[in-house]
Amino acid sequence: MKKNGNLIVISGPSGVGKSTLVKRAMEVLPDLCFSVSCTTRSPRPGEEHGKAYYFLSHEEFAERVERGEFLEHAGVFANRYGTLKSEVINRIERGEEVILDIDVQGARQIRQAAENDPVIRNAAQFILIAPPDMPSLAGRLRNRNTESEEQLKLRIDAAANELKNYRLYDFIVVNDDLDKAADDLISVFKAIRLRTANIQEELFQ
Ligand code: ADP
Numbered sequence: 001m002k003k004n005g006n007l008i009v010i011s012g013p014s015g016v017g018k019s020t021l022v023k024r025a026m027e028v029l030p031d032l033c034f035s036v037s038c039t040t041r042s043p044r045p046g047e048e049h050g051k052a053y054y055f056l057s058h059e060e061f062a063e064r065v066e067r068g069e070f071l072e073h074a075g076v077f078a079n080r081y082g083t084l085k086s087e088v089i090n091r092i093e094r095g096e097e098v099i100l101d102i103d104v105q106g107a108r109q110i111r112q113a114a115e116n117d118p119v120i121r122n123a124a125q126f127i128l129i130a131p132p133d134m135p136s137l138a139g140r141l142r143n144r145n146t147e148s149e150e151q152l153k154l155r156i157d158a159a160a161n162e163l164k165n166y167r168l169y170d171f172i173v174v175n176d177d178l179d180k181a182a183d184d185l186i187s188v189f190k191a192i193r194l195r196t197a198n199i200q201e202e203l204f205q
């Protein structure tokens with residue numbers, strides 16, 4: 001029986017815990033698949049090409065934009081980031097659940113794409129991960145110890161602006177206590193699976 005796919009967009013300020021929460025959810029719901037984005041930023045320690053990101057030069061990124069390979073792309077914190085159509089479209093057509101960890105500009109582009117494309121419209125759901133407060137967010141970002149002072153400032157300054165766009169999202173998960181937030185995110189994923197749009201019509205005819 002054919003299943004409908006889900007395209008699950010997750011956004012939230014840098015350091016809010018998106019990667020941590022998605023990793024937890026994927027351990028519990030192994031059918032979820034993660035869309036690996038392209039970026040021009042340098043890998044952090046432990047980040048592998050093809051797993052965390054496809055790490056591209058600025059030239060290669062620009063060529064891929066030119067060839068129309070991206071579903072969405074944006075400039076974030078002085079680098080370029082983008083979602084490849086090849087990571088997403090075939091999978092949702094096959095009925096898979098694809099997770100995108102992208103910023104608010106990318107989320108807005110997916111909302112626009114959904115207006116013209118019924119496959120995306122049927123599949124897209126938007127989740128915002130929010131911090132309990134700004135000092136906790138800044139503390140997590142510092143503790144992660146992966147950014148230069150300049151990058152830290154860019155990321156903290158951008159956070160309030162990203163949160164102002166909360167109405168773009170269908171669900172909001174506040175990441176205060178990690179276990180509770182992971183449970184909430186898993187509940188949202190389960191609820192998305194139960195959407196009417198995912199129900200097989202032939203069951204009701
Ligand atoms: P993002 O992917 O949103 O940039 P990360 O998942 O890398 O964020 O999390 C940023 C840092 O905050 C990591 O060091 C992570 O271990 C930590 N962290 C995540 N969630 C919590 C939480 N609920 N409480 C405290 N620290 C957290």
Ligand code: 5GP
Pocket residue numbers: 011012013014015037038041072073074076077081082083101102103104105106107
């Ligand atoms: P980081 O450099 O911390 O991995 O990510 C920085 C920001 O870029 C995060 O907000 C993340 O969601 C966003 N991002 C990652 N991949 C993409 C992408 O493919 N497209 C867009 N628009 N944003 C992305």
